[in-house]
Amino acid sequence: SLIWGIVGEDLPEESNQVVLSKDLVDSDGLPAPQIVYKVNENSNRLLKFNIDRCLESVRAAGAIETLVSTPVRESGWHLIGTTVMGDDPKRSVVDQWGACHDVPNLYVMDASTFPTSGATNPTATIMAVALRNTRRMIGERRNQKVA
Structure with a gap:
């Protein structure tokens, strides 16, 4: 068996930001920071491209069965x-x-x-x-x- 991981550059996304929460506050009543994070479409395309290249490589090497797990991208890197x-x-x-x-x-x-x-x-x-x-x-x- 072979496990192959892909980790790439997390490109800037204009809508990603740190804002003050409307719901969460600290013990003094001050708004807590909230992270707004979204992977942009270009990053998703780059990830898919690299997954496809990995699959091509292992199949060319004789892999009988391949499995691609769901990326953990939305958690951020x-x-x-x-x-x-x-x-x-x-x-x-x-x-x-x-x-x-x-x-x-x-x-x-x-x-x-x-x-x-x-x-x-x-x-x-x-x-x-x-x-x-x-x-x-x-x-x-x-x-x-x-x-």
């Missing part, structure tokens, strides 16, 4: 991009160093600054970017902007 990094404040939340465009001295150093994700855990990349940004913050500490 590495959901990122809510504070995306970029040069244009109209299209991004933070600059290349994680500094918020609109709030002086506020830095974001996690995967939310990445515009899209790869197929594997982003932990090492998060750590490398955070280390790079922290070293710059230390070097620039005397030039901080005050809100």
